[in-house]
Amino acid sequence: MTILLFGITKDIVGQPTLSLSHSEAQGLHTAGELKEFLKDNYPDMKKLSSLAVAVNSEYAQDEHAIKEEDEIAIIPPVSGG
Amino acid sequence: MKSNRYIRQTQLREFGPLAQEKLQNASVLVVGLGGLGIPVLQYLNAMGIGRLGLVDNDIIDETNLHRQVLYNEAEIGQSKIEVCLARLKEQNSQTIIDVHETFLNRDNALGIIGNYDLVVDASDNFPTRYLINDACIIQNKPFVYGALHGFEGQVSVFNYKGGPTYRCLFPVMPAASELPSCDENGVLGVLPGIIGNLQALEVVKMIAGIGEVLSGRLLVYNGLNTTMHNIRFSKNPKHSNICILQESYQVPCSSDLEIDALKLQDLLQTDQPHLLIDVREPGEFMEDRLESAVNIPIGELEDRQIVFDNTDKVFLICQSGIRSMQGKYILQKRFPDVKFINVHGGLNRIRASEPLV
Numbered sequence: 001m002t003i004l005l006f007g008i009t010k011d012i013v014g015q016p017t018l019s020l021s022h023s024e025a026q027g028l029h030t031a032g033e034l035k036e037f038l039k040d041n042y043p044d045m046k047k048l049s050s051l052a053v054a055v056n057s058e059y060a061q062d063e064h065a066i067k068e069e070d071e072i073a074i075i076p077p078v079s080g081g
Numbered sequence: 082m083k084s085n086r087y088i089r090q091t092q093l094r095e096f097g098p099l100a101q102e103k104l105q106n107a108s109v110l111v112v113g114l115g116g117l118g119i120p121v122l123q124y125l126n127a128m129g130i131g132r133l134g135l136v137d138n139d140i141i142d143e144t145n146l147h148r149q150v151l152y153n154e155a156e157i158g159q160s161k162i163e164v165c166l167a168r169l170k171e172q173n174s175q176t177i178i179d180v181h182e183t184f185l186n187r188d189n190a191l192g193i194i195g196n197y198d199l200v201v202d203a204s205d206n207f208p209t210r211y212l213i214n215d216a217c218i219i220q221n222k223p224f225v226y227g228a229l230h231g232f233e234g235q236v237s238v239f240n241y242k243g244g245p246t247y248r249c250l251f252p253v254m255p256a257a258s259e260l261p262s263c264d265e266n267g268v269l270g271v272l273p274g275i276i277g278n279l280q281a282l283e284v285v286k287m288i289a290g291i292g293e294v295l296s297g298r299l300l301v302y303n304g305l306n307t308t309m310h311n312i313r314f315s316k317n318p319k320h321s322n323i324c325i326l327q328e329s330y331q332v333p334c335s336s337d338l339e340i341d342a343l344k345l346q347d348l349l350q351t352d353q354p355h356l357l358i359d360v361r362e363p364g365e366f367m368e369d370r371l372e373s374a375v376n377i378p379i380g381e382l383e384d385r386q387i388v389f390d391n392t393d394k395v396f397l398i399c400q401s402g403i404r405s406m407q408g409k410y411i412l413q414k415r416f417p418d419v420k421f422i423n424v425h426g427g428l429n430r431i432r433a434s435e436p437l438v
Contacts (some may be wrong), residue, residue: 006301008228008230011231016303029384036408047259048259049253049257050250050251050253052299052312057310057311058249058313058314059315060297073301075301076234077207077250077251077255078230078234079206079207079228079230080116080229080230080273081113081117081118081204081206081228081229
């Protein structure tokens with residue numbers, strides 16, 4: 001599973017994309033579970049109160065199902081101007 | 082004789098004289114005269130929008146110049162809104178320009194926004210962005226959102242013909258400590274130019290009724306690898322049914338305790354006991370600070386132990402007065418009995434008043 005990271009999530013992970021192995025991805029069934037997985041592995045993400053997940057370029061609610069071949073993007077709000 | 086001023090766009094078949102007339106009859110409010118607001122205004126003014134409203138209360142700082150390309154070196158320390166007004170009048174004498182020399186706040190937002198057809202969110206902080214969202218829903222105005230982080234930008238049109246809003250994407254306003262601003266994180270000079278121009282284009286499309294408005298889609302631009310992602314999203318009535326503004330957005334209200342940065346300077350010289358907390362990041366604090374200031378970065382205000390003995394007044398300062406206002410709300414909640422006062426205009430205002438050496 002490949003996850004595109006935007007905004008501060010890219011800075012937290014330290015790279016623009018995150019590749020999950022087959023075994024890691026197998027345990028993740030929904031967008032909400034993916035968020036929890038990221039928060040567990042990257043504790044700085046716990047601080048973010050709003051974090052949008054897009055599955056195949058569509059905004060996904062927490063219960064939205066995800067599959068290994070989906071294109072997933074993590075989009076936090078950004079404030080700069 | 083009819084002017085040829087707009088002929089290069091009216092000769093476009095999809096645009097034509099009718100669209101030009103619509104621009105002429107339109108009014109647009111631009112909140113924020115920084116990296117985003119400047120390109121938005123320069124193009125809307127050049128293209129012939131009839132009436133433009135400007136909202137800002139900041140002054141030009143040296144660190145603005147690399148991205149806020151309307152301002153010149155000689156104008157450091159001057160009011161952004163005054164410089165903008167003069168420049169835009171020179172650019173197009175036919176535009177009616179209203180100046181609102183204030184930051185948008187809970188008290189003035191509905192009144193100001195109500196006077197315009199649509200709004201451009203060119204602000205640089207979450208409290209203002211959420212305030213614009215909520216006020217635009219209440220006033221039934223569409224608004225064009227643009228925001229930056231490093232080499233990235235986001236653009237969307239919210240509340241367009243009953244479409245999705247900012248809170249449909251990001252329901253909860255992030256706390257001040259969650260995410261860095263441009264001042265803390267940095268931004269490449271050209272980035273706001275790109276994002277601001279995309280915002281201006283959405284404004285023109287909406288008014289002229291041409292093309293497809295970026296409603297229900299979030300555009301995420303990455304300048305480093307030149308990619309654009311379009312994320313589709315839909316309306317969430319749970320987050321978009323708003324009838325009144327929230328109690329607080331952590332932006333200054335007229336009723337709030339504030340002191341002008343220049344008056345603070347006088348006060349500090351009188352030896353009155355006081356505590357001055359600078360809420361910027363340690364790097365910024367090291368670069369430039371007031372002598373009596375102690376540094377507690379905004380992210381640490383929730384938990385850091387603070388001793389207030391012998392002080393009846395606690396002043397909060399940052400670069401421009403925005404983060405210190407957010408800090409004031411955090412501390413006021415923690416210590417309801419202490420009097421916290423925000424230093425309006427921040428270090429920028431103090432430094433701008435000093436003679437150049």
